[in-house]
Amino acid sequence: MPRLFFALWPDDDTRKQLQAVMQSIPPNIGRAVPLENLHITLAFLGQVNEEITKGLEAAANQIRTQKFELKLDTIGCWRKSGILWLAPVDIPEKLGLLVSRVNEVSAASGITLDGRPFKPHIALARKAGMPPERDQIPSVIWQVESFTLVESITHHTGAQYRVLDSWPLLN
Numbered sequence: 001m002p003r004l005f006f007a008l009w010p011d012d013d014t015r016k017q018l019q020a021v022m023q024s025i026p027p028n029i030g031r032a033v034p035l036e037n038l039h040i041t042l043a044f045l046g047q048v049n050e051e052i053t054k055g056l057e058a059a060a061n062q063i064r065t066q067k068f069e070l071k072l073d074t075i076g077c078w079r080k081s082g083i084l085w086l087a088p089v090d091i092p093e094k095l096g097l098l099v100s101r102v103n104e105v106s107a108a109s110g111i112t113l114d115g116r117p118f119k120p121h122i123a124l125a126r127k128a129g130m131p132p133e134r135d136q137i138p139s140v141i142w143q144v145e146s147f148t149l150v151e152s153i154t155h156h157t158g159a160q161y162r163v164l165d166s167w168p169l170l171n
């Protein structure tokens with residue numbers, strides 16, 4: 001069964017800005033996540049069968065929250081998981097609302113979520129020890145206009161992500 005998650009998937013302009021961030025990180029800081037894999041997870045769903053996925057997609061179609069600007073302006077490291085992350089200092093209310101709605105439709109479709117508090121972040125590198133100096137990293141301004149359902153495929157070389165579906169946010 002496919003492993004799925006709802007995510008914010010960077011558009012071309014945002015990915016260009018993320019490339020600048022990746023280029024600012026010292027190469028010895030950990031194992032860099034490939035540029036095309038960078039994303040923000042809204043809700044990790046785990047393994048989901050086809051029938052539930054169909055229901056989930058129909059329910060996600062009903063989500064009507066608004067577009068927002070996301071400023072990714074802080075960098076840090078979680079020691080336990082070894083993740084070097086880029087994150088917003090301020091979480092826009094509209095992002096919080098979107099996550100609530102995504103969690104609701106997932107639960108209503110029969111998916112058990114892990115219930116951990118939402119910490120929006122982009123994983124930039126794994127097996128990282130120390131974050132680089134904050135002021136060496138450019139901020140990213142992301143105009144978030146949609147959200148996506150993504151499949152995670154694990155290869156021995158690392159994860160590969162496939163966007164299955166995408167829904168626009170409202171003006």
Ligand code: 2AM
Binds near residue numbers: 041044114123152
């Ligand atoms: P991470 O990048 O911070 O590890 C696909 O695996 C996405 O879902 C990743 O963004 C990952 O976050 C996130 N995720 C959240 N909970 C997860 C879990 N229990 N197992 C795997 N990935 C999880």
